[in-house]
Amino acid sequence: MKVGLFIPCYIDQFYPQVAVATLQLLEKLGVDVDYPLQQTCCGQPMANSGFSHYTQGCDSLFVKNFTGYDYIVAPSGSCVLHIKDHLHDDKNQAAADQIRSRIYELCEFLTDVLQVKELQASFPHKVGFHVSCHGQRGLHLSQMSELNAEDFSKPGFLLSLVKDIELVQLNRKDECCGFGGTFCVSEEAVSVKMGKDRVQDHLEHGADYITGGDVSCLMHMEGILKRQKSGVKVLHIAEILNGQL
């Protein structure tokens, strides 16, 4: 099995440790991982702003970089959802469609493809799990509180394999943090208020760490925590599952 590792642009630039943890975790689980060096971005920032007509270059580059892998895996529900829903290449739509059907968010790849049942990781801390909307409502990584349907959580299952971790319950288990791509600056006031409220829920329940599957949400909440001079830290779920902290 050959896996193409897709590292979203802002993780590559600002949170390389998340990418390193993802790579190490996959390799520890026996996966043959390749990182295409010419990758950039999934195109979501433009598309969600209404400029999907500007993303042809980005899309073609993505297709070029990720054609031929058995699976493509990324530590981001949001970017994976965007590729799954929107990757398009006029010159090679068949390749684009194949990528769309083979791309996985890290947690679902671990639970659904690798069917991981145990992990060598320990994290003796109180942790709040932030459910990111695109991973949950888009990729169905966990059950949505709005639906009358059976509860489940793929990232929740993986965290349950981590030794000594204590997950805190939240008042609103799947409310949006307000990051929202360019929304975070174009609607700055609402975005920050949503983030403050989300962070507060974790703080009230005694979390020492906030983790989740999307660095974008975590970066937003980290920015708020730091401005509040809070000691609470954010970590991507890959960093906890990798067990090298």
Place this chain on the structure above:
Amino acid sequence: MSSSTYIAPTDHAKAADKFMEDEERVNWHDKALWFIREKRDVASKQLPEWELLRETASQIKQNVLANLDTYLEQFEQNAKQNGITVHWAADAAEHNRIVLDIINKHGIQKLVKSKSMLTEECHLNDYLADNGIDVVDTDLGERVVQLAQEPPSHIVLPCIHKRKEEVGELFHKHLGTEKGASDPAYLTEAARQHLREKFLTSDLAITGVNFAIAETGGFVVCTNEGNADMGAHLAKVHIACMGIEKIIPKAENLSVFLRLLARSATGQPITTYSSHFHRPRPDQEMHIVLVDNGRSIQLGRKDFYNSLKCIRCGACINTCPVYRRSGGHSYHYAISGPIGAILAPNMDMKKNADLPFASTLCGSCTNVCPVKIDIHNQLYQWRQIIAKEGYVPATKAQGMKVMANVMANPTLFRVAGKSGRFMMRLAPGLASIKAVNPWAKQRDMPEAPKESFRDWYIKNKKKS
């Protein structure tokens, strides 16, 4: 009474900024609406068949929209046979004219009106006020915002943005209640007495329509206060105003929609009153106005037509994390929240270009929708159209063009990333200048690492 003193803000983000000035009030507003969302969750989870009901409702409406002309004509024929006068209005202006003509024909000066989002959409109150007609909204929340000379901020809970103390002040001024009184029971009783006099002295009642049934020619009006009934039963003339999408094929379909409507709206099993009107009383005149006002255009939009399935329950509004923190008036359209944001651009794309962007695309709206409208996908689709039409700020369009070019070119991306991280390490204060960088106004920037993942990978992992 006219609501013309109210000037709607024209940009969602600016209006939200203003709403946010009183954070304690935002917290209260958020909690009030979240409480209703939670009641909705509890109610919906008491029905094992909830998701099947949603799917059934969605499919019934799918059939309606695919055969709208047939059902409307069937409805017209049956309603006429029942003795109801049926009018067709192509747009808001025609609707308002039809209503005024009926009023004038009877020489009526004042009337009562129960809740109708269609008449809000058509700005009927303003139009009638300009023509010397005294309209009294009889839904308690509607009456509150009418006295405050504001439009409703929510389709089901029109004055949800007002605290009871503010309602007390309004009632003190207009209804003569005691100064400083804010007890809801006391204020509600005062409103009842005030409205009772209006009901008893009005010769004409306007109501909305929740469902019009093609096979019977009858219609159903749902309220919690019984005010539609009080108005219609006491008046010599009853005018019911409805958007053409309110049609359902059969009376039996009500068993699906009535179960969904109130549970989705407020968490009640059913509205207190679900009143079925079929024909006028012997001494009464009954009119129904079927209004298009942009609906045919929306029906022709492949990506957006199913927004017409909406039964106006407000569940998407209650769950919307943006709405709860920006308030209904920030949407500057008769229908606020996510559903308003996908309906408004159809009416005026330029004026409402900001609304589809007033969302994080979190998708909660889609999940609570009782007729399964893919609201967040439609928000995304409207963004594409609005950007192509050029209704976004030029600076944003230019920025996106630059970004698209950088992201399509790995070398450019690396240079930009490297210099960006270098600058952030060299002068971290620069990126925190709040005037240039809205991110940094209330959030710290991430710390820039020395190397990107790609740099690390080449150094540590790359197989030669």
